[in-house]
Amino acid sequence: MFKRYVLLLFIIVSCSKEEIRPSYISIKSNNDSIYVNLLNPIISTAFLKIENKLTNQTQFLDFTKPDTLTILKFHKTQIDTSDIFKNYNFTLNFGASSIKTYDSLYNYGLPFSKGKRYRVLQQQNGSFTHFGPVSRYALDFTMKIGEEVCAIREGVVVFVKNDSDEGGSSKKYKSKANNILIYHNDGTFSQYAHFKQNGIIVKKGDSIKKGQLIGYSGDTGQATEPHLHFVLYKPTINGLNSIPYILDSIPSQKYKTGLIATNK
Incomplete structure (x- = not known):
């Protein structure tokens, strides 16, 4: 008799909950500027999805290997650091943001x-x-x-x-x-x-x-x-x-x- 079970849902490195900071995002202040930095630990292709909840705009940043870089920069008069994760969602995903073809005959x-x-x-x-x-x-x-x-x-x-x-x-x-x-x-x-x-x-x-x-x-x-x-x-x-x-x-x-x- 067929025994049913529940499929494992793949756990992507991600964060979409409001006001929760993903482990791969850091915030640093220097003089009058605030820097939002990404530490990408994924060793394959990967992309970061940045959602601006104020403008409803979405940006995608692609990577081919692990990397650390500044993804957003603000003047201290523009935003408080506590509001960054209220205004933005960051989701780091495995793979390229756009893949047109793959080896379907393999x-x-x-x-x-x-x-x-x-x-x-x-x-x-x-x-x-x-x-x-x-x-x-x-x-x-x-x-x-x-x-x-x-x-x-x-x-x-x-x-x-x-x-x-x-x-x-x-x-x-x-x-x-x-x-x-x-x-x-x-x-x-x-x-x-x-x-x-x-x-x-x-x-x-x-x-x-x-x-x-x-x-x-x-x-x-x-x-x-x-x-x-x-x-x-x-x-x-x-x-x-x-x-x-x-x-x-x-x-x-x-x-x-x-x-x-x-x-x-």
């Missing part, structure tokens, strides 16, 4: 070792949790805790969460899923989620080969049974959106719930 590998076979737990566009722009094209395989998880494509690790030992069906566990985000050279990203505690064996900055062992499956985060969740993302001005792809020479949409996939 043949991704199955996310597990040669000779292994696993059942699709929930297909793309699944009615339970695989809907909406973030998760529409996610796929999930039932895996016991400790099964080998392998990279579906070469790339660079840009985010790792590996310390959680918590999981369950409640929404309070949503942020507890151990997961990896990998950046690919065409500007896309792949995410793998629900690893066991300390089950991820790669770290931020590592270059990954297709088929490489990256960790061991688990049951962390908001889930009712052990499984692997993975998804391919295209960056947009609203964040990372899931996209379809070719998986082991088969369009990912054809991996229906209950299908057994074998890595030959």
Whole structure:
């Protein structure tokens, strides 16, 4: 019987709550000027979204590597520092703010070792949790805790969460899923989620080969049974959106719930 679970929602480095300062934004005063500075820690492409709530204007700043720079400057007579986060929202996102093309014909590998076979737990566009722009094209395989998880494509690790030992069906566990985000050279990203505690064996900055062992499956985060969740993302001005792809020479949409996939 199909056991339902709740999809991990990707946690973007961001801040949109009023009057809360993101960790990557600092304010400094020098003589008569106030400087708003960005410390961008993302090692892949990234962009900062600046929303001016007074004028309803939005600005995008793109980066190709980590950087520190001044993004806004005011005279002290123009604004009080306490009003900056009332008047502006800052959101730092993975990926470029505009990506026109990517390698839609790339043949991704199955996310597990040669000779292994696993059942699709929930297909793309699944009615339970695989809907909406973030998760529409996610796929999930039932895996016991400790099964080998392998990279579906070469790339660079840009985010790792590996310390959680918590999981369950409640929404309070949503942020507890151990997961990896990998950046690919065409500007896309792949995410793998629900690893066991300390089950991820790669770290931020590592270059990954297709088929490489990256960790061991688990049951962390908001889930009712052990499984692997993975998804391919295209960056947009609203964040990372899931996209379809070719998986082991088969369009990912054809991996229906209950299908057994074998890595030959």
